[in-house]
Every structure is written in C-alpha cells, then in structure tokens.
Amino acid sequence: MVAAPQEATAARPRPLLRGWLHLAAFAVVLVAGSLLILAGKTFGxxxxLTIxxxxxxxxxxxxxxxxxxQWGPTGRRRMRRLDHSSIFIAIAGTYTAVAGLVLTGWTRNLVLIIVWGGAAIGIVIRQVWLDAPKWVVALPYVVVGWSALVVVPQLLHGLGVAGFLLLLAGGVAYTxxxxxxxxxxxxxIPHVFGYHEVFHVCTVVxxxxxxxxxxxxxLPAANR
Incomplete structure (x- = not known):
C-alpha cells in the first residue's frame, strides 16, 4: 500500500516539514491505539489489536x-533498512487486526499467511537491495497491500459495505x-512540502x- 522514504541530497536539501507529519501520527497512534487495545473483548x-x-x-x-x-552514513543506512521493513510490518499488522476481528477458519489463516509471508519476503528483498529504483521500492508494498483481497466475499460479509469501502479507500490512499x-x-513546494511530504500525507490518510x-x-464487539 505504501512506499519507502528517500534521502535528502546535497543538491536538494531536506524539506522543512520532512518527518513532522509522521511524528504527529506516532503520538496519535500511541494514545488512540492504547484505547483501541482496551476495547478488545477477548485475549485473541x-x-x-496490539500487533x-x-x-x-x-x-x-x-x-x-x-x-x-541527523544520522551518519552508517546509521542512515541502518535506519533506511528499518524504515523500509516497518512498512511491510504495518501492512501485515493492519490485516492481522482485520482478519482477527472479522474472519474465521481457513480465510483468516489464508490472509495471515499471505500478508506475513509477503511481508517477510519483502523485508528480505529490501535488506539485500536497499538502493533499488523507486518503482522497484514501491511495487512490493502495493502488491502485498492488495494481496489479501483474494477473500473479498468474506471481507465484504465481515466488514459490511461501508467498512469494506473504507478499507478499499485506505488502500487507494496508500497506493x-x-x-x-x-x-x-x-x-x-520542494524545499518546504515536496512530493515526499505528499506521500506521507497519503500514508496518514x-x-x-x-x-x-x-x-x-x-468497539461494537466490546459492547456486546
């Protein structure tokens, strides 16, 4: 669903707003996410939700x-690897919540195998080929992100029309x-809010x- 970040270069300094949106999103996730976890009715x-x-x-x-x-060369490459890997983990983590809450039996297992297997493969590729072209970087995230839709009927039944459409809309935003x-x-605005910031907006949306x-x-499950 998403792509990986790019380093600033000497020819193009880091935009002023680079990273701030994701920092704010991190703070929101810590608060809202903690409340969401408490809404879980069962251990499963x-x-x-915790994952x-x-x-x-x-x-x-x-x-x-x-x-x-401001990372040094070695630290920067390590952080890039971690950053790229975290995208796959977030995709798989999102589908873990969806599958765990609305799917059962073989469909749940299939989704989890697909997304976590795809994430593992993607992480290995990113570790080996860190400096791949941008389209090569972006494509695996999109493929893994949409792969779980092999169980569209089950997702539609579990989420309802509105929930399924919101799930699709989120995927479209990531894509x-x-x-x-x-x-x-x-x-x-390249030196303030460039294409990478637009990309970050899409990921937050x-x-x-x-x-x-x-x-x-x-939340409804917790109240039943």
Missing amino acids: QRLC YVASLALLFGVSAAFHRV AGAITYALKRPDP GAALHFVVISAIA
Whole structure:
C-alpha cells in the first residue's frame, strides 16, 4: 500500500516539514491505539489489536526518527533498512487486526499467511537491495497491500459495505502515496512540502481510514 522514504541530497536539501507529519501520527497512534487495545473483548482480539497498534507505532515512529534525526552514513543506512521493513510490518499488522476481528477458519489463516509471508519476503528483498529504483521500492508494498483481497466475499460479509469501502479507500490512499513516491510528482513546494511530504500525507490518510474501520469493528464487539 505504501512506499519507502528517500534521502535528502546535497543538491536538494531536506524539506522543512520532512518527518513532522509522521511524528504527529506516532503520538496519535500511541494514545488512540492504547484505547483501541482496551476495547478488545477477548485475549485473541486484544492480541490482534496490539500487533496492529504496535506495527503502526513502529511505522510512524521509525519514519519520524529517520527523517528528523541527523544520522551518519552508517546509521542512515541502518535506519533506511528499518524504515523500509516497518512498512511491510504495518501492512501485515493492519490485516492481522482485520482478519482477527472479522474472519474465521481457513480465510483468516489464508490472509495471515499471505500478508506475513509477503511481508517477510519483502523485508528480505529490501535488506539485500536497499538502493533499488523507486518503482522497484514501491511495487512490493502495493502488491502485498492488495494481496489479501483474494477473500473479498468474506471481507465484504465481515466488514459490511461501508467498512469494506473504507478499507478499499485506505488502500487507494496508500497506493496513491506509492505512485507519488515512484513518480516524484506532485512536488508542490520542494524545499518546504515536496512530493515526499505528499506521500506521507497519503500514508496518514490511509492509516486513518483503516483505523476507523478497525475501531468500528472492535468497539461494537466490546459492547456486546
């Protein structure tokens, strides 16, 4: 659903707003996510929600640290690897919550195998080929992010029409971010709010939409 960050270069200084949005999102996830975990009615639900919230916190926390801290060459490459890996973990973590709350039996197991297997493969690829072209970076995230839709009927039944459409909308937002990263467009104010910041906006919008979906499932379940 999402793509990976880019380093600032000497020819193009880091935009002034680089990383701030994900830092704010990290703070929101810590608070809202903690409340969401408490909404879990059973141990299994709370476990799925904990994995989900932890994966989001990892995504935004690592991204904020990577983009806001002045790292040396070695530290920067290590943080890039962690940053890229956290994207796959967030995708799998999101589907863990969805699958754990609305799917059962073989469909739940299939989704978890697909997303975590795909995430593991993607992480290995990113560790081996850190400096891949942008389109190569973006494509695996999109593929893994949409792969769980092999069980569309079951997701539609479990989420309802509104929830399913919100899930799709979140995926579209993430995909738009990946496309923005790959094309480096739009690039509105390069030294303040560039294409990478547009990409970050897309990831936050996608995460927010999915958070709404998962909250709508978890909160009614807690009140039953």
